[in-house]
Amino acid sequence: MTIISCITKFHAFALAEQLDKRNLLSSFYTSFAYQKNSFFRLFTNRIDKEQINRSYIQTRIPIAIGSKLYNNDFFWMEKFDQWVSNKLKQEKNYSTFIGWSGMSLHAIRQAKNEGKVTILERGSSHILYQNKILNEEYRKFGINYQINRSVIKKELKEYEEADYIAVPSLFVKNSFIEYGIDHKKLFHNPYGVSSYFAKQENSNLSKTNCFRILYLGSTTIRKGLIYLYEALNSLKIPKNQYEVWFIGSVAEEMKLTIKQYQQVNWKFFGHINHYELAKFISSCDIAIQPSIEEGLSMVIAQILSCGIPIIATTNSGAQDIIDDGVNGFIIPIRSANDIKEKIEYLFNNKEKLNGMKISAKNTKNIMWIDYGNRYSNFLEKIVKY
Numbered sequence: 001m002t003i004i005s006c007i008t009k010f011h012a013f014a015l016a017e018q019l020d021k022r023n024l025l026s027s028f029y030t031s032f033a034y035q036k037n038s039f040f041r042l043f044t045n046r047i048d049k050e051q052i053n054r055s056y057i058q059t060r061i062p063i064a065i066g067s068k069l070y071n072n073d074f075f076w077m078e079k080f081d082q083w084v085s086n087k088l089k090q091e092k093n094y095s096t097f098i099g100w101s102g103m104s105l106h107a108i109r110q111a112k113n114e115g116k117v118t119i120l121e122r123g124s125s126h127i128l129y130q131n132k133i134l135n136e137e138y139r140k141f142g143i144n145y146q147i148n149r150s151v152i153k154k155e156l157k158e159y160e161e162a163d164y165i166a167v168p169s170l171f172v173k174n175s176f177i178e179y180g181i182d183h184k185k186l187f188h189n190p191y192g193v194s195s196y197f198a199k200q201e202n203s204n205l206s207k208t209n210c211f212r213i214l215y216l217g218s219t220t221i222r223k224g225l226i227y228l229y230e231a232l233n234s235l236k237i238p239k240n241q242y243e244v245w246f247i248g249s250v251a252e253e254m255k256l257t258i259k260q261y262q263q264v265n266w267k268f269f270g271h272i273n274h275y276e277l278a279k280f281i282s283s284c285d286i287a288i289q290p291s292i293e294e295g296l297s298m299v300i301a302q303i304l305s306c307g308i309p310i311i312a313t314t315n316s317g318a319q320d321i322i323d324d325g326v327n328g329f330i331i332p333i334r335s336a337n338d339i340k341e342k343i344e345y346l347f348n349n350k351e352k353l354n355g356m357k358i359s360a361k362n363t364k365n366i367m368w369i370d371y372g373n374r375y376s377n378f379l380e381k382i383v384k385y
Contacts, residue, residue: 001024001025001026001093001094001095001096002019002024002025002026002094002095002096002097002098002379003026003027003028003029003088003091003094003096003097003098003111004016004019004025004027004028004029004098004099005028005029005030005080005084005097005098005099005100005103005104005107006029006030006099006100006103006121007030007031007063007067007076007077007080007100007103008030008031008032008067009030009046009048010100010121010123011123011191011298012028012030012100012121013030013033013048013050013052014050014191014192014194014368014371015098015121015371015372015375016028016050016052016056016057017050017051017052017368017372018368018369018371018372018375018376019372019375019376020051020052020053020056021051021372022372022376024376024379025052025053025056026056026091026093026094027056027058027087027091027094028052028056028057028058029058029059029060029083029084029087030057030058030059030060031059031060031061031063031064031067031080032044032046032059032061032064033048033052033057033059034046034047034048034049035048035052035054035057036054036057036059037059037061040061040064045273047274047275049275058087060080060083063076063079063080063083066079067080073102073148073151074102074148074150074151074154077102077103077151078103078154080103081099081103081104081105081106081107082106084099084104084106084107085106085107085109085110088107088110088111088114089110094116095116095117095383096116096117096118096119096379096382096383097111097116097117097118097119098118098119098120098121098166099118099119099120099121100120100121100122100123101120101121101122101123101127101155101158102151102154102155102158104120104158104162105154105157105158105161108120108158108161108162109161112161112163117163117164117382117383118161118162118163118164119162119163119164119165119166119187120158120159120162120164120165120166121166122155122159122165122166122167122172122176122295123168123172123295123296124172124293124294124295125171125172125175125176125293125295125315126159126172126175126176126178126179126181127147127151127152127155127156128152128156128179129175129178129179129293130147130175130293131145131146131147131152133292133293133315134147134221134222134292134293137221137222137224137292137293138221140226141221141253141257143221143253145221159176159181162185163185163382164185164186164187164382165181165185165186165187166186166187166189166375167186167187167188167189167295168188168189168190168191168295168296168317168320169188169190169295169296169317169318169319169320170188170317170319170320171295171296171314171315171316171317171319172295172296172317173186173188187378189371189374189375189378190296190317190320190321190366190371191296191298191301191371192301192366192367192368192369192370192371192372193298193301193302193304193305193366193367193368194367194368195367196274196275196278197277197278197281197301197302197305197306198278198305198306199278199282199305199306199307199361200278200279200282200306201282210241210242210243211237211241211242211243211285211347212242212243212244212245212283212284212285212286213232213242213243213244213245213284213285213286213287213288213343214244214245214247214280214281214284214286214287214288214303214308215228215244215245215246215247215248215287215288215289216247216248216277216281216287216299216302216303217247217248217289217297217299218248218249218251219246219248219249219250219251219254219258220251220253220254221251221253221254221292222291222292222293222294223289223290223291223292223294224290224291224292224313224333224334225254225257225290226257227290227333227334227335227336227339228288228290228336228339229257229258229261230261230336231336231337231339231340231343232244232261232263232266232340232343233261233263234336234340235340235343235344236344237343237344237347239263239264239265240265241347242265242347243265243266243267244263244265244266244267245267245269245280245284246266246267246268246269247269247270247271247272247277247280248269248270248271249270249271250268250270277302278302278305278306281302281303281306281308282306282307282308284308285308285346285353285357286308286309286310286311286343286346286353287303287308287309287310287311288310288311288312288339288343289310289311289312289313289316289318290311290312290313290316290333290339291312291313291315291316291333292313292315292333292334293315294315294316294317295317296316296317296318296320296321297312297316297317297318300312300316300317300318300321300322301321301363301366303360304321304322304327304328304360304361304363304366305361305363305366306360306361307357307358307360307361308357308360309327309328309329309346309353309356309357309359309360310322310327310328310329310360311328311329311331311338311339311342311343312328312329312330312331313330313331313332313333313335314330314331314332314333315333318330321363321366323359326356326359327356327359327360327362327363328356328360329342
């Protein structure tokens with residue numbers, strides 16, 4: 001049996017649901033859960049629709065409130081980690097502990113003291129690689145970017161002490177190997193997508209003949225959007241024949257850059273409810289994911305499931321689920337020219353675009369059930385239940 005620990009949602013709820021379906025879950029520690037904390041639903045827009053046995057879910061509302069109100073991630077992750085570690089002393093019926101990076105060192109040590117197998121979930125590249133490449137990128141904007149040294153120190157100890165590290169993409173796996181982690185310690189398992197994401201042919205947003213380009217995700221420097229903006233401003237396509245949809249919150253750090261590049265055919269929707277996204281995605285023709293550093297952008301599988309091909313960088317994790325030239329294109333980071341060329345190619349080759357849309361919709365092995373199957377098979381190999 002398995003215990004899962006994560007202070008916030010990430011993909012922890014999806015993993016808990018998958019393990020619960022297979023009778024492999026014994027406890028799930030988090031700070032807030034929609035099913036469990038009915039009173040606190042009044043204070044958040046988040047809805048957790050994953051089906052998890054409520055008796056397995058344990059929450060810590062003071063930590064949920066504190067981490068939401070006060071911007072000191074290390075402090076609250078440390079508090080959460082200590083809470084879970086103390087709770088583990090009372091747990092008996094488990095053989096495996098799975099905890100998220102940056103919030104699991106004390107819990108990992110407690111579980112190992114009891115002879116349990118420990119798995120660290122790391123959703124981004126190795127923290128030293130992540131810190132290096134993002135520092136390089138932010139310097140271009142005159143910003144000094146550094147991950148909290150306490151976070152780095154703690155994560156490096158987690159990498160060392162966990163029995164295994166679960167990573168979502170070859171990009172992340174290679175970053176760990178580059179920094180000296182044995183490949184045998186790495187469990188490579190790409191994230192999945194829920195059935196909420198599917199092509200919606202009769203969306204009330206159904207489009208005219210206008211070619212629509214989509215960016216889905218938060219608007220930050222990390223996402224490499226400056227290169228998308230440069231590409232869009234150099235397109236040899238009449239502006240009245242295409243438009244660009246940006247869906248996601250806009251960070252303060254990007255607002256000035258947007259003002260410098262924004263065109264009349266750009267439309268910003270802001271944050272849209274997770275369960276409403278499919279109809280917006282389905283109304284577009286292609287999507288761009290120009291990330292500088294991202295373990296595996298979960299919107300990639302969401303977009304593909306809606307039948308939209310994606311132009312994505314190597315550092316978005318997309319190589320795990322995009323077959324280059326079939327359901328999308330893989331391009332280098334920081335290449336506005338590659339983005340421009342691929343957009344123009346698909347705009348001018350409608351037959352190829354339509355074929356790629358079909359391939360995107362039919363992308364295999366990207367559902368959460370596939371993710372869960374890979375995880376349960378891995379658990380069977382490392383633990384005798």
